[in-house]
Amino acid sequence: MNVHVLGSDVETRTLAIVGDLKGLEGPLLPILHEIQAEFGYVPQESLPVIARELNLSRAEVHGVVTFYHDYRDHPTGRHVLKLCRAEACQAMGGDDLAERVKSLLGIDFHQTTLDGAVTLEPVYCLGLCSCAPAAMLDGEVHGRVDADLAKELVTEARR
Amino acid sequence: MTITIFVPRDAAALALGADRVATAIAREIETRGIDARIVRNGSRGMHWLEPLVEVRTERGRIAYGPVKPSDVPSLFEAGFLQGADHPLCRGRTKEIPFLARQTRLTFARCGVTDPLSLEDYRHYQGMKGLEKAVTMQPADIIQQVTDSGLRGRGGAGFPTGIKWKTVLEAPGAQKYIVCNADEGDSGTFADRMIMEGDPFVLIEGMAIAGLATGATKGFIYTRSEYPHAIETMIAAVEIARKAGILGPSVLGSGKAFDMEVRVGAGAYVCGEETALLNSLEGKRGIVRAKPPLPALQGFLGRPTVVNNVISLASVPVIMDRGAEFYRDFGMGRSRGTIPIQIAGNTRHGGLFETAFGLTLGEIVDDIGGGTASGRPVRAVQVGGPLGAYFPRALFDTPFDYESFAAKDGLIGHAGITVFDDTVDMLKQARFAMEFCAVESCGKCTPCRIGSTRGVETADKIAQGIEPQKNRELLADLCNTMKFGSLCALGGFTPYPVLSAMTHFPEDFSPAPIAEAAE
Numbered sequence: 001m002n003v004h005v006l007g008s009d010v011e012t013r014t015l016a017i018v019g020d021l022k023g024l025e026g027p028l029l030p031i032l033h034e035i036q037a038e039f040g041y042v043p044q045e046s047l048p049v050i051a052r053e054l055n056l057s058r059a060e061v062h063g064v065v066t067f068y069h070d071y072r073d074h075p076t077g078r079h080v081l082k083l084c085r086a087e088a089c090q091a092m093g094g095d096d097l098a099e100r101v102k103s104l105l106g107i108d109f110h111q112t113t114l115d116g117a118v119t120l121e122p123v124y125c126l127g128l129c130s131c132a133p134a135a136m137l138d139g140e141v142h143g144r145v146d147a148d149l150a151k152e153l154v155t156e157a158r159r
Numbered sequence: 160m161t162i163t164i165f166v167p168r169d170a171a172a173l174a175l176g177a178d179r180v181a182t183a184i185a186r187e188i189e190t191r192g193i194d195a196r197i198v199r200n201g202s203r204g205m206h207w208l209e210p211l212v213e214v215r216t217e218r219g220r221i222a223y224g225p226v227k228p229s230d231v232p233s234l235f236e237a238g239f240l241q242g243a244d245h246p247l248c249r250g251r252t253k254e255i256p257f258l259a260r261q262t263r264l265t266f267a268r269c270g271v272t273d274p275l276s277l278e279d280y281r282h283y284q285g286m287k288g289l290e291k292a293v294t295m296q297p298a299d300i301i302q303q304v305t306d307s308g309l310r311g312r313g314g315a316g317f318p319t320g321i322k323w324k325t326v327l328e329a330p331g332a333q334k335y336i337v338c339n340a341d342e343g344d345s346g347t348f349a350d351r352m353i354m355e356g357d358p359f360v361l362i363e364g365m366a367i368a369g370l371a372t373g374a375t376k377g378f379i380y381t382r383s384e385y386p387h388a389i390e391t392m393i394a395a396v397e398i399a400r401k402a403g404i405l406g407p408s409v410l411g412s413g414k415a416f417d418m419e420v421r422v423g424a425g426a427y428v429c430g431e432e433t434a435l436l437n438s439l440e441g442k443r444g445i446v447r448a449k450p451p452l453p454a455l456q457g458f459l460g461r462p463t464v465v466n467n468v469i470s471l472a473s474v475p476v477i478m479d480r481g482a483e484f485y486r487d488f489g490m491g492r493s494r495g496t497i498p499i500q501i502a503g504n505t506r507h508g509g510l511f512e513t514a515f516g517l518t519l520g521e522i523v524d525d526i527g528g529g530t531a532s533g534r535p536v537r538a539v540q541v542g543g544p545l546g547a548y549f550p551r552a553l554f555d556t557p558f559d560y561e562s563f564a565a566k567d568g569l570i571g572h573a574g575i576t577v578f579d580d581t582v583d584m585l586k587q588a589r590f591a592m593e594f595c596a597v598e599s600c601g602k603c604t605p606c607r608i609g610s611t612r613g614v615e616t617a618d619k620i621a622q623g624i625e626p627q628k629n630r631e632l633l634a635d636l637c638n639t640m641k642f643g644s645l646c647a648l649g650g651f652t653p654y655p656v657l658s659a660m661t662h663f664p665e666d667f668s669p670a671p672i673a674e675a676a677e
Contacts, residue, residue, distance in 0.1 A: 030422075124594070127171075129503065130207070130510075131175055
């Protein structure tokens with residue numbers, strides 16, 4: 001989702017999202033999720049709009065955006081591959097798997113391949129601990145990821 | 160008669176190819192012109208057999224698994240629609256030893272029903288608890304929950320009834336029920352399975368909690384890492400609303416209760432109840448000091464029940480079958496059943512609901528069947544990333560809150576992660592500190608700084624730099640974190656670290672690195 005949008009467009013679309021959700025009790029996280037779904041990340045230009053509409057300071061909004069691992073300040077590659085790094089996956093060779101995937105993609109965690117195809121991210125538990133090691137490619141879950149499946153996932157993500 | 164085939168939609172089954180299996184079955188049904196339908200049920204919790212396909216026959220449901228898409232034609236050839244034998248046939252589902260040995264109260268319907276069918280839910284005894292609750296006084300509902308001995312299944316083990324009583328008696332025009340579905344612990348997936356496999360039981364439990372405390376609004380706060388659970392839960396809330404289970408008049412009682420599903424944003428600490436409340440309010444997930452208790456000043460400063468998914472999902476059966484029925488399971492002060500999640504390097508990974516009191520060894524060796532790798536079990540971590548590592552020497556510990564506390568551990572959310580003898584316990588101890596450093600909310604110093612110093616100290620031990628001094632330093636640091644941290648993140652990170660040092664000291668005395676010869 002490598003979306004490039006104009007600043008004024010960000011403001012208009014942010015305003016529409018905030019308008020839809022600001023009636024909720026505690027609306028900021030739902031708004032930020034919606035903005036990230038819309039743009040692929042949380043654009044800086046959206047923060048003052050949110051702050052103004054929710055009667056918060058821009059610093060408060062910035063503080064929330066930066067607290068949570070999910071919110072990104074830049075677009076990802078076309079695909080996002082998440083590898084579970086938690087204990088149950090470690091017990092089933094998750095560390096080796098991570099090294100293998102990193103070398104297949106030629107990138108480290110939190111990086112995107114030069115062709116903009118894949119972003120690699122760590123995740124701390126997908127709740128698939130009984131079929132570890134686990135991975136998620138664009139929202140699709142995979143369990144018992146061995147060397148072959150890892151290669152398949154990387155090939156799929158490269159497309 | 161239409162034949163019913165069950166192919167799970169639980170994320171664990173999907174991760175092992177359940178969707179492709181369902182597609183393959185649908186294709187065979189069509190080409191063969193068979194009168195059959197596919198129900199996408201939850202998981203039975205036998206994840207080593209997933210995707211576990213079941214067929215309803217005159218002899219009951221017959222199980223086949225683990226099924227690959229390429230197995231599907233041969234299943235049809237063999238006559239699996241009539242429950243015929245096949246190399247993948249596991250016999251009658253309920254006679255599979257892993258299931259037959261369980262006491263399924265909270266998970267009674269999980270894997271049995273279509274999760275989004277209210278008809279199925281009612282057919283399998285669902286909604287009976289809420290039907291009773293609407294006719295009762297709030298104090299009587301709470302008395303029943305208190306008498307059942309139900310304690311918080313999120314890990315803290317606080318008596319649920321007492322928490323509810325505090326909220327009932329707290330003054331306030333608006334009160335809330337907040338379901339903590341931020342199941343971030345590695346090795347746990349019970350909340351996810353309930354939300355994906357039997358969402359109405361959680362809705363029913365929350366509605367009962369609302370009636371009992373006078374709260375009219377509920378929130379399920381779950382994780383962005385659980386897209387399938389979110390989707391199912393949102394759909395179920397919508398169905399319940401249309402059916403009059405939620406809304407201005409719960410089951411026509413004239414009492415209001417409604418709820419929303421909210422999604423976190425990847426912060427582990429938001430599983431801590433006060434951080435969760437801040438997050439729900441749209442703030443940074445920073446831990447609050449207690450008091451004030453959330454029961455008195457919770458969401459938006461109003462009286463709030465914060466309960467784990469499994470606590471709330473256990474309430475309907477208590478209301479339906481009575482406090483005594485539930486209380487009669489278990490041991491000591493740990494009453495009822497607990498869904499144990501067996502994960503990591505295990506042969507039979509999955510969910511096993513049973514009364515408290517099995518020993519750790521029975522769970523890991525008998526039920527879990529040892530390691531998947533076939534190597535000896537060396538350590539098991541009980542209770543997620545903040546839980547202690549247990550060696551084989553402590554496998555006689557009975558699974559209940561007090562027995563684990565007595566062995567300097569905790570049962571937490573009842574997740575058990577099994578490791579074989581290739582595990583490096585110093586590395587695991589370092590990871591516990593590293594995880595704490597990454598996930599610390601930053602409010603209190605022992606957690607924020609201590610975790611980073613912990614990583615550095617573990618690294619020094621690994622490098623053979625003054626190992627004795629640094630082991631003492633690490634233990635001292637753990638002590639500071641344990642007693643000085645504001646919440647369980649900093650306070651419990653010492654459990655995995657100290658238990659690893661105590662039970663596996665050999666891993667903390669690495670051979671000094673030999674100087675490279677010139």
